[in-house]
Amino acid sequence: MRLGLRIFLGYFLIVGLAAWLVLSVFVGEIKPGVRQAMEDTLVDTANVLAILAADDMRSGHMQDGQFAQRVGALAKRDVHARIWGFRKESLDYRVYVTDAHGIVVFDSSGKDVGRDYSHWNDVYLTLRGRYGARSTQSIAGDDNSTVMHVAAPIFDRSGMDDGRIIGVLTVAKPNRSIAPFIASSQLAIQRWGFLLLGVALAIGLLISLWFSRELSRLQRFAHAVTAGERVPPPRGSGEFGELGQALETMRERLDGKQYVEHYVHSLTHEMKSPLAAIRGAAELLQEDVPEPERYRFAGSILDHSQRLARMIDMTLALAAVEHRQIIEQPESFDLVALARDAAGEIETQLAASGVALRIDAPNAPLRISGDRFLVGQAIRNLLQNAQEFSPRGGTIVVSLRIEEHDVVLVVRDHGPGVPEFALPKVFGRFYSLARPDGHRSSGLGLCFVREVASLHRGAITLDNDLDGGAVAILRLPMA
Secondary structure (H helix, E strand, O other): OOHHHHHHHHHHHHHHHHHHHHHHHHHHHHHHHHHHHHHHHHHHHHHHHHHHHHHHHHHOOOOOOHHHHHHHHHOOOOOOEEEOOEEEOOOOOEEEEEEOOOEEEEEOOOOOOOOEOOOOHHHHHHHOOOOOEEEEEOOOOOHHHEEEEEEEEEEOOOOOOOOOEEEEEEEEEEHHHHHHHHHHHHHHHHHHHHHHHHHHHHHHHHHHHHHHHHHHHHHHHHHHHHOOOOOOOOOOOOHHHHHHHHHHHHHHHHHHHHHHHHHHHHHHHHHHHHHHHHHHHHHHHOOOOOHHHHHHHHHHHHHHHHHHHHHHHHHHHHHHHHHOOOOOOOEEEEHHHHHHHHHHHOHHHHHHHOOEEEEEOOOOOOEEEEOHHHHHHHHHHHHHHHHHHOOOOOEEEEEEEEEOOEEEEEEEOOOOOOOHHHOOOOOOOOOOOOOOOOOOOOOOHHHHHHHHHHHOOOEEEEEEOOOOOEEEEEEEEEO
16 A cells, blocks of 8 residues: 555544544534523523412412413414524423422413422422422433423512422423424534535645655656666655755765776776787887887877777766766757768768768758757767778768657668677677777767767667668657
């Protein structure tokens, strides 16, 4: 499982658990909170009505007194109230009064007059001077049928203080009357809770995707560096950017160390042969040798010293190309014009070796983007390589065309071609085949071309032509 997915699942689990706990607490507290608010209202109502019913209770006219008449009128009253979007058409109160023995002497519903309510908590506790309240199911086994009863004492006010308790007034209200408010509040909390949960998960998903993307960039960069590809360091933000730059710095230092070690080893190995030849010729010249031999040994010293100079120059040029990962300031230029310029620069060498050169290219420019100087040097290396292997009177053909999204430059010669055993090695450092005249190159020219092609996201191949000779194909992306 990918790290980004694991982070998201962990975040999802934490947020989901927290949201579930919070929603459960909020939703679970709504019903008791609303019922507590209703009970508080019933306490106020019961005490107010107990004061209003005290006179009729003392006079013994609870059934036919003014209090009974006014409470009875409540059932006929039209309310027409709209409370938070819910319409209320009638009053839901039931009021009953019991005497000091708990016997019902007044009931607004008219059904329980004369019954003994002394065993109910609201009456029982109130007659003993305590707070009396109860919640009872009107239908056995149905929790939705519960009715809340809140009682208040009726005092005999004939004394200096409140006097003794002569009755109990109870106000009852069914809990179903507040059910719509509870359901509406629960639905609102759940709706907003799920919305916030969705937003939190969306934020978590975006963070996980960003985190995964940054890690993937670093991973791809590490794999590319391991494979020896030219890739710029990932441009991350924050710590990821710093980590990418640190990896690039570490890569440069490791590459630089390995590069120097490898080059020193390869260069010293390749320099041994010409240096040995120079030293041998110099030692022979110190002796008394015939004049023709002296000229031959001096010429050998000159040839090998020139080869060493070319080797050093090409080593420096190749090192500069291999060290670069990207082209910092690419420019757009015409590859056809660049090929003609390169052919013009080796015109003297072509004339001296008796080799002709022909360029077959379209009239329209074939533009690529990159480093003009490096591409020009790579083309010159290909032309010089073809010229050195071409026989006198031969012709080098340079053709340019477009294939899909690439500009293709092809260099054909009519020389001996490349031996089969050498084809896999021709682009290696310091690998050189003997020219027809017996001389060898620095062995870095084709390696330089390969590095330039790779730097430009292109490719170079060298193979034998069916008609004889060798054919080099350089592919570079179009601008």
